[in-house]
Amino acid sequence: MDSHSQTMESAKKYLTTAASVAASAMLARTVVNEFLPNEFRTLLSSGLDILFSRFSNDNVIIIRQTEGLVSNELYDAAGTYLRTKISPTLKRLRASKSEENNNIIISLDDGEGLTDVFEGVEYKWQLITQQETSNSRFGETSVDVRWYELNFHNKYKDMTLNTYFPHILERAKEIKAVDRRLKLHMNQYDNWSEIDLHHPATMDTLAMEAQLKKTIVEDLARFVKRKEYYKRIGKAWKRGYLLFGPPGTGKSSLIAAIANYLRFDIYDLDLKEVSGNSDLKRLLIGMSNKSMLVIEDIDCSVDLRNRDGEEGEKETKSHDSDVTLSGLLNFIDGLWSTSGEERIIVLTTNYKDRLDPALLRPGRMDMHIHMGYCGPDSFRVLASNYHAIDEHPLFEEIDGLLKEVEATPAEVAEELMKSDDADIALGGLILFLQNKRKGEGQEEKGIGADSSGVNKQTDRNNGVIDGEKKPVEAEDQASAIPTTLVSQTT
Ligand SMILES: Nc1ncnc2c1ncn2[C@@H]1O[C@H](COP(=O)(O)OP(=O)(O)OP(=O)(O)O)[C@@H](O)[C@H]1O
Numbered sequence: 001m002d003s004h005s006q007t008m009e010s011a012k013k014y015l016t017t018a019a020s021v022a023a024s025a026m027l028a029r030t031v032v033n034e035f036l037p038n039e040f041r042t043l044l045s046s047g048l049d050i051l052f053s054r055f056s057n058d059n060v061i062i063i064r065q066t067e068g069l070v071s072n073e074l075y076d077a078a079g080t081y082l083r084t085k086i087s088p089t090l091k092r093l094r095a096s097k098s099e100e101n102n103n104i105i106i107s108l109d110d111g112e113g114l115t116d117v118f119e120g121v122e123y124k125w126q127l128i129t130q131q132e133t134s135n136s137r138f139g140e141t142s143v144d145v146r147w148y149e150l151n152f153h154n155k156y157k158d159m160t161l162n163t164y165f166p167h168i169l170e171r172a173k174e175i176k177a178v179d180r181r182l183k184l185h186m187n188q189y190d191n192w193s194e195i196d197l198h199h200p201a202t203m204d205t206l207a208m209e210a211q212l213k214k215t216i217v218e219d220l221a222r223f224v225k226r227k228e229y230y231k232r233i234g235k236a237w238k239r240g241y242l243l244f245g246p247p248g249t250g251k252s253s254l255i256a257a258i259a260n261y262l263r264f265d266i267y268d269l270d271l272k273e274v275s276g277n278s279d280l281k282r283l284l285i286g287m288s289n290k291s292m293l294v295i296e297d298i299d300c301s302v303d304l305r306n307r308d309g310e311e312g313e314k315e316t317k318s319h320d321s322d323v324t325l326s327g328l329l330n331f332i333d334g335l336w337s338t339s340g341e342e343r344i345i346v347l348t349t350n351y352k353d354r355l356d357p358a359l360l361r362p363g364r365m366d367m368h369i370h371m372g373y374c375g376p377d378s379f380r381v382l383a384s385n386y387h388a389i390d391e392h393p394l395f396e397e398i399d400g401l402l403k404e405v406e407a408t409p410a411e412v413a414e415e416l417m418k419s420d421d422a423d424i425a426l427g428g429l430i431l432f433l434q435n436k437r438k439g440e441g442q443e444e445k446g447i448g449a450d451s452s453g454v455n456k457q458t459d460r461n462n463g464v465i466d467g468e469k470k471p472v473e474a475e476d477q478a479s480a481i482p483t484t485l486v487s488q489t490t
């Protein structure tokens with residue numbers, strides 16, 4: 001495959017034209033932002049004029065769009081923040097949309113104002129524009145100058161500066177994160193190229209065991225809140241997930257769902273494109289904050305050994321510079337430990353038992369997540385996704401069949417899509433499962449296509465293992481996975 005088609009292949013995993021990213025549940029972040037006080041101080045000295053009104057108890061703060069030639073971050077943040085405070089009663093509004101944004105943005109028009117109530121205090125905002133003309137060598141030029149005028153009772157000045165403004169900066173950041181389009185980055189050699197990520201998967205639409213899904217969501221939520229904790233224990237603020245299970249069970253979908261949930265960009269690292277440590281280093285350094293490094297199919301994504309290739313002395317040097325996947329993870333640890341920003345790394349494999357045991361050791365990956373065949377919980381999610389139904393007389397029969405037959409969520413989803421009529425689709429699914437059961441029965445008798453002594457241990461339920469807490473189980477689970485997995489779906 002040439003590298004262009006490789007890139008396209010890779011892109012397909014996360015892209016669908018079918019739907020745009022569903023507005024995902026935004027994670028409520030109560031991140032205490034460390035740099036606020038500093039930045040805030042500079043803002044105070046540059047971007048604000050505090051005026052004392054002669055006629056009332058009001059204070060007025062002017063927040064200019066630019067101070068000198070430098071743009072004022074607080075002005076920007078105020079604009080973003082105030083968008084969420086606009087009420088439908090306002091008569092004049094502004095609407096816009098940029099390519100970078102998902103949504104149409106409604107904002108205050110020049111001259112318009114609104115009142116925001118924060119912790120019981122009334123803040124009156126007004127957006128003011130003035131045309132300023134100046135004479136220069138090139139003749140007379142005129143520019144629009146904009147600022148917000150903020151009025152509030154003077155006894156709340158401290159609170160305004162120390163609580164309200166930081167709150168506005170923080171909220172604006174969160175809002176921007178939601179508005180921003182997610183990107184999927186893919187590497188060619190030592191370069192990332194990016195495209196928009198349009199994968200509709202969300203944690204809600206993902207078909208998996210309810211308890212497992214809950215565990216994952218809670219783990220993610222805990223992780224993003226733990227900046228201080230990671231700093232205190234002196235570890236990189238990162239979380240590693242190993243996803244394993246047969247093709248079509250939703251590993252790539254889960255990755256997209258996590259990205260949509262956290263609003264993290266995906267960096268899909270193709271190790272085959274990486275020719276040595278220096279490439280790798282450049283790629284890793286090139287990742288942005290709040291992002292997710294994904295290495296898919298690690299069992300077959302080349303043996304990283306003997307791939308130094310930087311100094312043309314491979315013959316003699318190669319063994320001194322072996323890079324293994326565990327080596328890679330150590331390397332990432334070292335690199336990320338200094339950045340202080342949250343990062344997630346996800347590895348996927350169809351065959352957990354083919355992995356280097358060093359990779360499965362406790363503490364390596366924080367969670368081992370088993371994506372299994374479709375069970376009753378998964379089926380309920382799919383039925384609700386595709387037909388918006390929570391119950392149906394045929395569910396019982398389907399549950400029974402799913403206990404006996406190994407069908408992937410991808411296969412079940414495909415059957416459910418075949419008709420808009422739930423009765424017909426579910427009937428079709430039953431037929432499909434019955435046929436599959438017949439086929440599997442034959443396979444077991446040695447008649448089927450794959451009769452090569454396949455270990456047919458069930459892989460139906462998904463499960464989760466916390467790599468930190470249950471090291472013994474982690475090893476057990478590795479050996480419980482069938483050595484050969486059947487039913488390729490594509
Ligand atoms: N758990 C799931 N929940 C919802 N949809 C799923 C799930 N698993 C599979 N699907 C459907 O099947 C398609 C293929 O699934 P996906 O690519 O996520 O599987 P995978 O485990 O990554 O497979 P592979 O090992 O081949 O990469 C998805 O686009 C989705 O429509």
Ligand SMILES: [Mg+2]
Pocket residue numbers: 013251252253296
């Ligand atoms: Mg996949």
